[in-house]
Amino acid sequence: MRGCWLTLLAGLALFQGKPELGWAQMPSGGDGAQVHAAEDASQSSVGNLVTGTVLDPSGSAIAYAKVVLTGTDGQPFAETTTDAMGAFRIEGAPSGSYVLNVQAKGFQDFRRDLILKKKASPAIRIVLSIAAEKQVVNVNADQAVPVVSTEVSENQNANTIDRAALDRLPVFDQDYIATLSRFLDDNAVGTNGITLVVNGVEANGPGVTKSAIQEVRINQNPYSALFSRPGRARLEIITKGGSSDFHGNATVMFRDAVFDATNKFAITKPAERRQYYEGSLSGPLGHSKKTTFLLSFDEDLDDLQAVVNTIGPEGPINDNVPAPLRHFFGSGRVFHDFANGDQFWIGYSYERQTNQNQNVGGIVLREAGYNTKGQEHEINVSYRHLFSPRLINQLRFLVGHFDRPITSNNEHFQTVVAGTFVGGGAQADSKRTEYHFDGTDIVSYVSGKHAINFGIDVPDISRRGEDDFTNQAGTYTFPSLADYEAGKPSTVLVHRGHGHLVFLEKVLSGFVEDNVRLRPNFSFSAGVRYYWQNYFHDITNNFAPRFGFAFAPSKDSKTVIRGGAGLFFDRSGPRPIADLLHFDGVHLLRFVINSPPFPVTPADLEGVPSSVVTLDPRARIPYTVQYSAGIERQVTPKSTLSATYVGSRGIKMFRSVDANAPLPPLFGPRPVSNLGQDRQIQSDGYQKSNALELTFRGSPTKFLTGQVQYTFSKTYNNTSGVTFFPANSYDPSADWALSDNDRRHKFDLLGSAQVRRLLVLGVALSLYAGKPVNVTTGRDDNHDGITNDRLAGVARNTMPGPGLINLDFSVAHDFLLSKAPDHAKTFTLSLNSFNVLNHPNYVTYVGVMASPSFGRPVQAQPPRRFQMDMQFKF
Numbered sequence: 001m002r003g004c005w006l007t008l009l010a011g012l013a014l015f016q017g018k019p020e021l022g023w024a025q026m027p028s029g030g031d032g033a034q035v036h037a038a039e040d041a042s043q044s045s046v047g048n049l050v051t052g053t054v055l056d057p058s059g060s061a062i063a064y065a066k067v068v069l070t071g072t073d074g075q076p077f078a079e080t081t082t083d084a085m086g087a088f089r090i091e092g093a094p095s096g097s098y099v100l101n102v103q104a105k106g107f108q109d110f111r112r113d114l115i116l117k118k119k120a121s122p123a124i125r126i127v128l129s130i131a132a133e134k135q136v137v138n139v140n141a142d143q144a145v146p147v148v149s150t151e152v153s154e155n156q157n158a159n160t161i162d163r164a165a166l167d168r169l170p171v172f173d174q175d176y177i178a179t180l181s182r183f184l185d186d187n188a189v190g191t192n193g194i195t196l197v198v199n200g201v202e203a204n205g206p207g208v209t210k211s212a213i214q215e216v217r218i219n220q221n222p223y224s225a226l227f228s229r230p231g232r233a234r235l236e237i238i239t240k241g242g243s244s245d246f247h248g249n250a251t252v253m254f255r256d257a258v259f260d261a262t263n264k265f266a267i268t269k270p271a272e273r274r275q276y277y278e279g280s281l282s283g284p285l286g287h288s289k290k291t292t293f294l295l296s297f298d299e300d301l302d303d304l305q306a307v308v309n310t311i312g313p314e315g316p317i318n319d320n321v322p323a324p325l326r327h328f329f330g331s332g333r334v335f336h337d338f339a340n341g342d343q344f345w346i347g348y349s350y351e352r353q354t355n356q357n358q359n360v361g362g363i364v365l366r367e368a369g370y371n372t373k374g375q376e377h378e379i380n381v382s383y384r385h386l387f388s389p390r391l392i393n394q395l396r397f398l399v400g401h402f403d404r405p406i407t408s409n410n411e412h413f414q415t416v417v418a419g420t421f422v423g424g425g426a427q428a429d430s431k432r433t434e435y436h437f438d439g440t441d442i443v444s445y446v447s448g449k450h451a452i453n454f455g456i457d458v459p460d461i462s463r464r465g466e467d468d469f470t471n472q473a474g475t476y477t478f479p480s481l482a483d484y485e486a487g488k489p490s491t492v493l494v495h496r497g498h499g500h501l502v503f504l505e506k507v508l509s510g511f512v513e514d515n516v517r518l519r520p521n522f523s524f525s526a527g528v529r530y531y532w533q534n535y536f537h538d539i540t541n542n543f544a545p546r547f548g549f550a551f552a553p554s555k556d557s558k559t560v561i562r563g564g565a566g567l568f569f570d571r572s573g574p575r576p577i578a579d580l581l582h583f584d585g586v587h588l589l590r591f592v593i594n595s596p597p598f599p600v601t602p603a604d605l606e607g608v609p610s611s612v613v614t615l616d617p618r619a620r621i622p623y624t625v626q627y628s629a630g631i632e633r634q635v636t637p638k639s640t641l642s643a644t645y646v647g648s649r650g651i652k653m654f655r656s657v658d659a660n661a662p663l664p665p666l667f668g669p670r671p672v673s674n675l676g677q678d679r680q681i682q683s684d685g686y687q688k689s690n691a692l693e694l695t696f697r698g699s700p701t702k703f704l705t706g707q708v709q710y711t712f713s714k715t716y717n718n719t720s721g722v723t724f725f726p727a728n729s730y731d732p733s734a735d736w737a738l739s740d741n742d743r744r745h746k747f748d749l750l751g752s753a754q755v756r757r758l759l760v761l762g763v764a765l766s767l768y769a770g771k772p773v774n775v776t777t778g779r780d781d782n783h784d785g786i787t788n789d790r791l792a793g794v795a796r797n798t799m800p801g802p803g804l805i806n807l808d809f810s811v812a813h814d815f816l817l818s819k820a821p822d823h824a825k826t827f828t829l830s831l832n833s834f835n836v837l838n839h840p841n842y843v844t845y846v847g848v849m850a851s852p853s854f855g856r857p858v859q860a861q862p863p864r865r866f867q868m869d870m871q872f873k874f
Helices: 002-013 163-168 176-183 481-486 574-582
Strands: 034-036 048-055 066-071 076-081 087-093 096-103 110-116 124-127 159-162 195-198 213-218 234-239 247-256 273-284 291-312 315-337 343-358 370-388 391-408 414-417 421-424 430-447 450-468 475-478 491-497 502-519 522-533 542-551 559-569 588-594 612-615 623-636 639-658 678-701 704-717 745-755 759-768 804-818 825-834 865-873
Touching: 048 066, 048 110, 066 087, 076 087, 110 124, 159 163, 159 176, 163 213, 163 745, 176 213, 176 234, 176 745, 291 421, 414 481, 450 574, 475 481, 502 574, 522 559, 574 612, 574 678, 623 678, 639 704
Parallel strands: 034 110, 048 124, 195 234, 414 475, 612 678
Antiparallel strands: 048 087, 066 076, 066 096, 096 110, 159 213, 213 234, 247 273, 247 865, 273 291, 291 315, 315 343, 343 370, 370 391, 391 430, 414 421, 430 450, 450 502, 475 491, 491 588, 502 522, 522 542, 542 559, 559 623, 623 639, 639 678, 678 704, 704 745, 745 759, 759 804, 804 825, 825 865
């Protein structure tokens, strides 16, 4: 840890010497705020350059908005309009004080004071409200400008990264979603995983490539009724639109293991190599600049290798296994802006990806891997209509088709020696197909002090095909190496019967929300969201109220007190539904046999009762109650510090129990003799979480700027999700312990800085405490077919896991190829180093007591790696 901080301080020392800053998140003030323009590398040949983007409340670009820069004498200096991407540019303004005014039909006027000093100001992000005047906390013109705001949606513990920041940060393999996911909370993520929201619609992917992303947000307006999940369980992406002039971006990325360190557990360095090509192009269609287009694509050739590190019957096993990935994505969109302010766009995207030797590494041998090949077609449609200056409607939806077969490397039965190795075949053969529809329709209405949003949201209506051919040859589990050598498995799982399945999954929602500004220094929002899902008893009374507020003690205060609470329903996703329909005792038969012969023959299955998956009659959709309170303080003219307490309670959470488990203490025959394991999906789990978040955003001095977040938290629960079984199905409460995802301490930093006009430095630092490890015996002493038994008196998750120390750096230089104001061309060369300290960052420790590796790591995160990026923009 000490070495990590010394390295960070050494890196920060490089910032000295009048660096010019361009960090990942520059907080923006409200209307009437005064902006002091920092020094910036980009400037016009004469005077200052003012640039920015104008958006509507949903994050969509506002085209043809009128932008006027006025001097203090009231005389206009320059006037322009935004392009189809909402961008504007004003050149040649002498240093001094100005007023920036923005007007657009159907939206309130915007006004901001500017002070330009010698060079161009940073790009300004302007969000126009509709219908009513937006009141803000006023400050005197000679005072520092508060970045804090009494808008409920402007919480300072959010994480927002714009287009420019994405180009300046060290992003491994151009995977910005993974880079930003560090700010998510694993304990807040639902059963169906992270919720990805693209342009207001839940989606499987962003729909465009990296250079076509305008902004990424996490935890923005966490209690909004417009979203299904809390702020730290969702990732919001705003994509670019078309442009009235031709603009493009081309990126080439290269990485080779010859420049990298060696994985902690690899005897020889894995021969990895990656080539990545990405680009986007936008411009007008025809002579009219009101119809524009956006094209984007990427091609990924990634020759990865997985490191196997374990112990077999004949001793240590160490193997570098090729795991190549091939990925292609292409999309095209057409936009049209109508004279009345309406906007329509439609787009198509295609994606395909192949992966080989998946799930290999650590204790999983090469032979137990599988291959995947997936493709997806998707059509996106958006239409924004202005009924009046006070009423706007935004309709967005997508339709798509997804196809993903999985093929095991071989058809041999799978062998699992608990905590030691996994060999044989993967027994993972399956095929998933999907025809899906997602959409939302939002109506926004403003009257007086009220801004009301209401509408319907369809997170998913899907026709799903789930073809399950897994475990046809069986999966044998052995408690130890000695049992494996003796041919004595504790259990075997075998599937027989009809694995083809088609079903319709439906998830529907509705919402209404009112944002009210009672006074200039106090606003609040109140709303409710309705949720309905089929297959889980079709419960119709799932109403989720939400509330938030922001209060400043006085009209010129630099302090804002903020809080809120909300109820958020979970979503099962397709996997539990497929299990319920597959394993009903009729279609796909599931056999779980304790102490079976090895290997099992078809004759051995005769007379064995099949196992089933059932739904508890009392089950309902789980929900989370989250609440928070915090204080935000303007600490310098351009930075804020916030402290926020966040509490949450997971209620009626999913888990599974064996409702036909052998009775204690003898654990003899099952109570229902003609039935095997009865995996009953219940909603009786509970989770309790408390956290303190400290967040710094902005620039305390011109030498140091960034976004830093530290979280101190503790989370307890008695379930880890819908597939979790307690050690004793008759006493699930005994599994109350630290959550599998509990991290007591979590520190993250993201940012970039320009030094002496020569180099742009990017930094990403993560310091995490470890997640706990569950200690089990590896045996099935209670004969329920599940090898998660613990010693008497040993609680779940008692072993501290390994922490994480990761420091990434990037160094870039911009070569200006053209100084023409409207046709600038820039080539950027950047060198990136990931895990600079080459810390091993173990994945976890082996928790099976019978394993020879008990209490030790067998797998590590990647070592130090280097990456070169080349980018051309025009």
